Amino acid sequence: MAQINTAKLKASNRQAGRKIGGTVAIFVFLTILGLFMAMPIYLTVIMSIKPVEELFIFPPKLYAVRPTLDNFRDMFEVLHQNRVPFSRYVFNSVFVTLTVTLCQCVFASMAAFVLAKCKFPGSRLLNHIIVIALLYQSNVIYIMQYMVMAKLRMIDTYMALILPSIASPMGLFLMRQSISQVPDSMIEAAKVDGAGYFRICWQIVMPNQKPALMTLIIFAFQAAWNIQTGALVFQEQYKTLPTVVTQAASSGMARAGIAMAAAVFMLIPPIIVFMIAQKHVIETMAHSGIKE
Amino acid sequence: MAQGKTEKKSSSLWRSVKQNKACYAMLAPFMLFFIVFTVVPVVMSLPMGFTDFNMAQPPKYVGLSNYTTLFLSDKVFIRSIRVTLVFALFTGPISYILCFLLAWLINELHPKLKTIFTLIFYAPSMANVYTVWQLIFSGDMNGYLNSFLINLGLINSPVQWLTDGRYVLGVTIVVQLWISLGAGFLALRAGFQNIDRTMYEAGAIEGIRTRWQELIYIVIPSMGPQLMFAAVMQIVSSFTAGTVAQNLVGFPSTDYKAHTIMTHAYDYGWVRYEMGYASAICMILFVVMYALNRLISKLLSKYMD
Numbered sequence: 001m002a003q004i005n006t007a008k009l010k011a012s013n014r015q016a017g018r019k020i021g022g023t024v025a026i027f028v029f030l031t032i033l034g035l036f037m038a039m040p041i042y043l044t045v046i047m048s049i050k051p052v053e054e055l056f057i058f059p060p061k062l063y064a065v066r067p068t069l070d071n072f073r074d075m076f077e078v079l080h081q082n083r084v085p086f087s088r089y090v091f092n093s094v095f096v097t098l099t100v101t102l103c104q105c106v107f108a109s110m111a112a113f114v115l116a117k118c119k120f121p122g123s124r125l126l127n128h129i130i131v132i133a134l135l136y137q138s139n140v141i142y143i144m145q146y147m148v149m150a151k152l153r154m155i156d157t158y159m160a161l162i163l164p165s166i167a168s169p170m171g172l173f174l175m176r177q178s179i180s181q182v183p184d185s186m187i188e189a190a191k192v193d194g195a196g197y198f199r200i201c202w203q204i205v206m207p208n209q210k211p212a213l214m215t216l217i218i219f220a221f222q223a224a225w226n227i228q229t230g231a232l233v234f235q236e237q238y239k240t241l242p243t244v245v246t247q248a249a250s251s252g253m254a255r256a257g258i259a260m261a262a263a264v265f266m267l268i269p270p271i272i273v274f275m276i277a278q279k280h281v282i283e284t285m286a287h288s289g290i291k292e
Numbered sequence: 293m294a295q296g297k298t299e300k301k302s303s304s305l306w307r308s309v310k311q312n313k314a315c316y317a318m319l320a321p322f323m324l325f326f327i328v329f330t331v332v333p334v335v336m337s338l339p340m341g342f343t344d345f346n347m348a349q350p351p352k353y354v355g356l357s358n359y360t361t362l363f364l365s366d367k368v369f370i371r372s373i374r375v376t377l378v379f380a381l382f383t384g385p386i387s388y389i390l391c392f393l394l395a396w397l398i399n400e401l402h403p404k405l406k407t408i409f410t411l412i413f414y415a416p417s418m419a420n421v422y423t424v425w426q427l428i429f430s431g432d433m434n435g436y437l438n439s440f441l442i443n444l445g446l447i448n449s450p451v452q453w454l455t456d457g458r459y460v461l462g463v464t465i466v467v468q469l470w471i472s473l474g475a476g477f478l479a480l481r482a483g484f485q486n487i488d489r490t491m492y493e494a495g496a497i498e499g500i501r502t503r504w505q506e507l508i509y510i511v512i513p514s515m516g517p518q519l520m521f522a523a524v525m526q527i528v529s530s531f532t533a534g535t536v537a538q539n540l541v542g543f544p545s546t547d548y549k550a551h552t553i554m555t556h557a558y559d560y561g562w563v564r565y566e567m568g569y570a571s572a573i574c575m576i577l578f579v580v581m582y583a584l585n586r587l588i589s590k591l592l593s594k595y596m597d
Contacts, residue, residue: 022503026397027405033394034412037470041415043436044424060427060436103321111322120312121305126319133330134524135581137532137554138574139561140340143347144333152328167325173524174479177517178486197314211482219475222418259423270418271411278407284485 048072048260055257071261078248078258084236093225093241096161100224103166105216109209112175113201117187130176133169146231160232161240165224171216178212179205210284214277221273226266242266340571347565358572369573371548372556375461376531376577379552382465384530387472391522394473395480396507410481417474422539425467429453429540460541460550468536472529476522483518487511516592523588531581534558553577 047055049067079086114120115127145164146155154160182205190200206213229243249262309316341358343351362369398409428436431452438450453459487510495510512519534554537543541550544559553573561570 023400026400030394030397030401030409034409037416037473038412040421040424040428040470041419043428044419044421047424047427056434060434060439107322107325110318114315114318118312118315120315121309123315126323129331131524131585132582133326133334134528135585136334136578137528138334138337138571138578139557140337140567140571140574141333143567144336145329147336148328148332163325164329167322167330169326169330170475170525172322174475174521177479177521178482180517181486181514197318201318211485212479215478215482218478226420256423256427260421263419263421263423267415267419271415274411274414274418275407278410281482281485282403282406 044260044263047257048264050257052257071257072265075245075248075258075261075265079244082236082244084239088237089239089241089244092158092238096158096227096240097221097224099162100165100227101217101220103162104168104171104220104224105213107166108168108171108175108216109206109213110198110201112172112179113205114197115172116176116179117182117184117205118197127176130169130173134173149232156233156235156238158238161227161229161238165227168220168223171220174216174219175209175212178209182208211281214281218270218274218277222270225270337571338575340568341575342572343568344566345568345571347567351568354568358569359576361569362572362576368548368551369553369556372551372553375548375550376552376554378461379465379468379533379550380530383468383472383533384526387469387530388476388522388526390469391473391477391480391526392519395477395484396511398481399484400503410478413473414478416471422536425540426454429463431455454541455546457547457549460537460545464533464537464541464550467540468530468533471536472526474525474529476525479521479525480515480518483515484511487514520589520592523592524585527581527584527588531577531584 043062046062046064048071049069050064051066051068051070054061054065076086079089115123115130149155149160149164152159154163186204187200190204195204226242227240228246229239233239245262245266249259340351342353342355344354344358345351394409394413398406398413401409427434430436430438431450431454433439433442433450435450435453437453438447441447442450451459453463491510491514492506495506500506500509532554534552534557537545537550537552537555538558543555545551545555554577557570557573557577560566560573
């Protein structure tokens with residue numbers, strides 16, 4: 001096993017002159033730190049498959065003696081008691097998440113390109129406002145947002161869940177920072193060839209922005225997947241998975257097992273999206289390596 | 293260009309707006325939602341700090357009295373400033389350095405290992421698992437940490453990690469650090485992948501041999517934008533932290549030992565419904581974060597040049 005790892009590490013060295021010892025040291029360091037980081041999540045997974053009687057024994061064990069899916073079964077049982085079929089919540093969450101993620105990525109990319117690469121009246125001010133929006137955190141905003149949504153008659157519809165999340169200043173800021181690294185000469189050359197800003201953005205700049213775009217997809221998906229319906233929606237048929245799963249799990253520590261099962265269940269889709277997106281991020285490097 | 297000529301009479305500002313109409317068109321979809329759901333609520337919330345607003349009655353103008361009360365007679369607020377500064381001083385710089393260091397070290401590994409390690413370090417910020425931390429730091433013998441320490445013989449009786457005033461801030465800082473490898477970390481990881489490989493080759497020709505040289509002469513100078521992004525995210529997460537403490541050590545925490553400014557704002561806003569006072573608190577926090585952001589962006593741009 002160690003030999004395979006060493007071979008892998010060797011292959012990753014960019015230059016032949018790289019010392020293999022350093023890479024091994026990095027691997028060992030990251031593994032040790034990684035074990036500490038992964039511990040709470042490992043415990044969450046373990047506790048989600050522990051039967052009730054194992055949850056509170058001394059000393060607490062780091063593994064499940066008799067693993068069971070009872071916690072997951074109980075969670076789904078609670079969820080099935082709702083008036084609306086479970087599939088409806090799944091549909092709501094998938095619909096809201098995909099719409100928000102898609103709109104956020106498309107809109108933020110275009111706006112980021114313009115803010116990073118074009119000079120026009122107001123561009124400096126807008127760049128400034130985006131950072132201010134990131135830094136300004138006030139608990140009164142939610143009330144004001146609610147008032148705006150109530151004025152627009154959006155409460156108790158899908159709109160209330162989707163529209164406020166579309167324009168994320170963080171997503172725009174991320175893309176703007178990344179696009180600002182594209183050399184101006186590239187854009188000037190495209191302009192000389194007669195390409196408009198829209199085409200430059202989507203055909204020249206964005207294909208080179210895979211790492212940032214994939215990162216934005218991870219952020220957007222994760223945030224949208226966790227949108228709680230809160231006071232925005234009252235009708236059961238518009239509620240999302242996080243809302244109902246939290247309800248099912250919020251019966252205190254006596255049901256810690258269910259809370260763990262809920263956490264594990266909600267974590268699976270973002271992790272799948274993360275893995276796919278990260279694969280693309282890392283392939284970017286591999287491809288540009290082959291080209292040269 | 294042709295339009296510029298036909299619009300001779302209008303001012304030069306209007307002309308350049310017209311010239312750049314493609315830019316405005318591409319900004320429009322984002323700005324529409326941004327203005328309606330962020331700018332309008334923010335602007336509406338700005339004057340709230342000067343009012344007495346309990347959500348039931350319309351806000352009443354009270355001048356600067358919220359601010360004078362905060363600084364002159366609210367002892368808990370003064371304490372929360374200290375807690376926030378200690379908290380931010382520990383979590384901000386440490387997690388910023390960790391974000392960069394780990395993103396860099398991961399970048400030195402084989403592609404398959406990169407994905408796995410990135411997931412391991414990023415996963416905590418995806419997961420919403422306060423319950424497990426409560427069990428780890430649980431004050432009875434069943435708590436993982438207590439039982440571990442008792443088994444090692446380091447302590448004789450369980451420590452009240454979550455209620456003992458001596459530990460609550462420390463525990464909160466640990467958990468905050470655990471979840472802090474979030475947006476900044478991932479953006480830096482993406483930044484590393486975006487560095488032009490020819491830069492490394494050119495560097496090798498010019499005699500760059502070790503990882504450290506590569507880091508200092510090639511990597512950092514070409515990561516300015518990502519470093520700035522991570523800095524902003526780290527400022528926000530370390531100064532506005534409050535949910536970690538509230539979920540972990542209770543609200544209010546023992547002796548207000550983990551009572552941050554944001555927790556104080558939450559207290560007045562959502563517990564006592566004194567929204568005017570709460571917005572004044574948030575406004576002070578914003579001014580501090582804004583100043584810090586200006587300072588860091590000055591430092592970074594100086595370093596990058």
